[in-house]
Amino acid sequence: MSGGTHFTLSPPEGTEFILSPQAVDFLCILHRTFDKRRKELLEARKKVQEELDKGKPLTFLPETKEIRDSPSWSCAPPAPGLEDRRVEITGPTDRKMVINALNSGAKTFMADFEDSLSPTWSNLLSGQKNLYDAIRRQIDFEVGGKQYKLIEKPAVLLIRPRGWHLDEPRLLIDGQPISGSLFDFGLYFFHNAAELVKRGRGPYFYLPKMEHHLEARLWNDVISLSTSKLGLPQGCTRATVLIETLPAAFQMEEILYELKEHSSGLNCGRWDYIFSFIKKQRAHKNCIMPDRDDVNMTVPFMDAYVRLLIQTCHKRKVAAMGGMSALIPIKNNPAANDAAMAKVRADKLREVKAGHDGTWVAHPALIPLAMSVFDEHMHGPNQYHIRREDVIVTDKQIADPKVPGKITDHGVRSNISAALSYCSAWISGNGCVPINNLMEDAATAEIARVQLWQWCNYGLKTDSGKTISPSNLKSIFEEESAKVASLPGIDAKHVKIASDYLLSQVAAKWPSDFLTSDLMHHLEGVGTVGGRAKY
Known part of the structure; x- marks a missing residue:
């Protein structure tokens, strides 16, 4: 099966088992089954960009109106451990970070192979080993006289593989680099899915940077095939999709529909969304943004996106997750730190009052603050009952470029x-x-x-x-x-x-x-x- 494979580097010492012959065979199945379709979808992105550059606006897809209008479908119920996600912590997969995040008091930890990880070969394979060890509770270690040890009930683990656009060029299959998405997902799933199911938690994922519901269909097919190949119960896997591209904002319901039995909701990937908003409308001078600090969650296009995401998720009975506040604690300056924490509190208060079911933090010190806000205003495990049927968001509101502010x-x-x-x-x-x-x-x-x-x-x-x-x-x-x-x-x-x-x-x-x-x-x-x- 893996006869057509070539590695440009050997695995770092201690991670060799991650690239076992059986694991590589599994990657070959995923690559040979899905890479052609992945590349076709990436080409389709280019065509959409060409149309946008020529002035064709994005809109809700007429061909999928029936899916949006139908009241008869909903997504799977929350999987074990994902009923209450009021505070999630995110970060890369180095060993100390994994232990600290799992011990942080957050409800879940999203271990990241994407935006917060530089994909060096060592980072990728050591990260896979660290997660393998954490799941089996064999990750404890000591350094400099300090012990790092998992608590009895750590946070629930979710994994974010890289987006469809990224290759993993250090593994060539039949002369072509494997998708970074399939590499990260495949190794984690192969080594850990059965163990997670045995321990009462399925393999849970965050899926980034999609631009079309057919890309979600591709992910759904990858999950279904992987589940079948390993003989696991269908539906044990869950995936939360980050809505962090402008085209995806017009296809939220379709994305949920494609991942239906595997869906656990959508997330407001706010920073990537701003990036995509600018990039996709690059040919239009009326879409110029002021200073980055002025492009916040209350500007019209961001507010419309948030309201539509919450309404969409609760209509289909899944989580509407809030985004990341980039502020972190400021040492040795109490006044500046108090001001920063006040901004974080206001951000989390806005999210919970809007109807979000949880939020993200990047630093463990922010967990008590975020938790206190959600505990005060979200008394059940989530807010699926807040349907936001009053919300009407138009395509023009989603793409509205008006943002007050200056370029300084x-x-x-x-x-x-x-x-x-x-x-x-x-x-x-x-x-x-x-x-x-x-x-x-x-x-x-x-x-x-x-x-x-x-x-x-x-x-x-x-x-x-x-x-x-x-x-x-x-x-x-x-x-x-x-x-x-x-x-x-x-x-x-x-x-x-x-x-x-x-x-x-x-x-x-x-x-x-x-x-x-x-x-x-x-x-x-x-x-x-x-x-x-x-x-």
Whole structure:
């Protein structure tokens, strides 16, 4: 079965079993069954973008109106451990993070192979091993005299594989890289699904960055085939879909319908959604956004998206999950910390009052705050009973580009600093980076990148009258590069790579789809022939 496979790197010591012959055979089945369809769906994305560039607006699909209008279907009931998801913590899959997150007091932990993980070979395979060990309660370890040990009742585990657009080039099957989605999902499912079912919890997932309900159908088929191949009961798996692209906002009901027996709801992936909103409407000057800080959850297009998501989920009896507040605790400055925590509280209060069934945090210290807000205002395990039948959201409201605010000199510099810092760290192997008291991942770096492109492309000026152009930004890139290069754990050569990349992006005809795709070839073992990397 796996005779046509080639690894460009050996697995790190201690993770060899993750790539056992049986596991690789399972990956081959997934790749050979589904990769052709995956690539066809990615090509379809390009056609949608071409139509948007020509002025064709996005709208609700007329061909699926019957699904939206039908009152007769609903999704599966909540799976064991997913009835109450009022606070979820997210983060990458390093060993200490996994233990701390599972012990954090959150209801669930989303272990992330996507936006908060730099997909180095070591990170990916060590992460798989850490989750394998955590499920079997053999993850405990000691370092520097400090013990890390799982509590008796840890958070329920969910996994986020990479999106359909990303390849995993260190495993070639029949000469082609396997999908990063299938690699992450397949290894986790093969090694852990049966064990999880035996322990009373199915394998649970978060599925990112879909742009069409047919991409959800593909995921549903992957789950069904995987379940069948391993002889597990159909319906044991659940998946929550992140609505974090503008096209997906017009197809929420269809996405739930495609994953019906495997669905556990939708999530407001707010930062990626803002990125997609800008990127998809890149050809339209009326869609220019002000400073990133001004594009918040109360602006019209974000408010419409939230209201529609809650209404849609509760109509189909699944969870409507809130999003991530990027603020993190501020040490040694009580006044600034109090102000930041007040913003987090207001954000979580807005979510629970709107009808969300839970929310995300990135830092364990925020769990008591978020939990207290939801405990006060959500007295049952969820709010499925809040149907929001009063909500009417139109296609024009979803795509409404009106956002009050200005483009400031500070906003320009802040975007450059955030994008540079994140890209440099990502190439260095770190995908989750605290920057200026915010926990930044790929999504916020993407907003910064496409905003800089947008402002340059349309020759805009800041509120002080300075023209935003690639040539005028170069000196700011140089200044911020020097600052980033001095940070601990950052290699100066990676800062140079990041700066060159971002400067090429702001001057491009169109911004690239994803910075993670663009920068992947800088990671270990990518683009190799005969074990030697092409850099």
